[in-house]
Amino acid sequence: MKQSQLFTKTRKEAPSDEVAKNAKLLIRAGFVDKLQAGVYTYLPLGLRVLKKIENIIREEMNKAGGQEILMPSLHPKELWQTTGRWDTMDDLYKVKDSSGRENALGPTHEEVVVPLMKQFISSYRNLPFSAYQFQNKFRMELRAKSGILRGREFLMKDMYSFHEDEADLTRFYEAMKGVYARVFERAGIGAVTYLTFASGGSFAKYSHEFQTVTPAGEDTIYVCDTCRVAVNKEIIEEQNTCPSCGNKDLRKETAIEVGNIFELKTRFSEPFKLTYKNKEGKEQAVVMGCYGIGLGRILGTVVEVLGDDNGLVWPKEIAPFAMHLVELGGSKDAAVRKEAESLYVELVALGVEVLWDDRDMPGGAKFAESDLMGIPVRVVVSQKTLEAGKFEVRERTSGKVEMQTRADVLGAYIQ
């Protein structure tokens, strides 16, 4: 798109009350806006990133056999009373309508998905399967903090799987570890994200979190470099060794939890009487697992991990645009404008997402903004590049600059 059409603006300074790197950079670059503590609007550039993350997750969930649905946010009180969580979950938002009827704003969706599936599960022949959604969750955090990392309303992917028995749940659960690792790899934080052993509550020995190492993290984990997993604080206090290889030499890090997977077993199927008939015709409780990923949290974590002094740095797969085409002096110099436009048109025809800075501004301002936005590749068209008969191509991550021919530039996007 043409940058002159983009309604957002960048800022030189972040609001003084923002401390979190993710909030500072995302607000300065015009990716998000804060409505209130822990509640953010995604602006066009930020939403593009969020949607890229969503699509990666969608692709991976579909590959794993997940079927996408969308459940509501308003949950009748009765469902939450059935599981007892109306009274025990203290970060539950409760809303009352004018007739006095009470609802919960969903912080998670077991209370909806389990009754839902009663209609569709009656026999072992219906199992196993899994369903997932992308949906805004509401949690009444007493203290929202760390920019977009801990919000009161946030977009989450939650998947629920349904099985005949624990063996089948375990099979699926183990497969999901790989699926999650792939999601974080594609989002650009694979190298610093660890499968982490966490407390499994009373029903499973462990649950697993995916923790990304960053100073902005709010959890403490202990990384085992031998088998590339980590252990969270609760577990380490019990046993002080890597549960996977017994290694005692663990490295302490702060990390942010970007996802988790949990064996629910029959915790929710029992209160709702979600059952199936097995081969012998006997009624059995459905065995379940759940799998969450916070999308905004991934976005914020990427900023924390990769952002530098000049601004945001986006990995290719989730960048708002693939290329920032920066034209210098194009509004006065018809030849420059023409060159920029023809490259833009050609790239767009190839399906490349290009942000074309066609505005009338000094070069320095354009470069500073370009760095701040963090698009992976910047291509400059100016009198200088015109004279050279080439384009100047710069990589945001390394700062490496190269003069390339049109064929080179286009070639990078042709499979």
Added chain:
RNA sequence: CGGGGCGUAGUAUACCGGUAGUACGUCUGCUUUGGGAGCAGAUAGACCGAGUUCGAUUCUCGGCGCCCCGACCA
């Protein structure tokens, strides 16, 4: 929820018991155009409420909001 800090134009800040100055932004015009450019002009502000006072943006109290530490975060 306990503790701490902070609320002044869109943003960042300054001064002051006598109604507020600067920079950036924004708007106009001209000049610029390879690292947030220059000149001229314009625009725009004391979170809310109560109290003290002749007078409160300034002092006091309360509320609300924001940030940080802690607790909490299936």
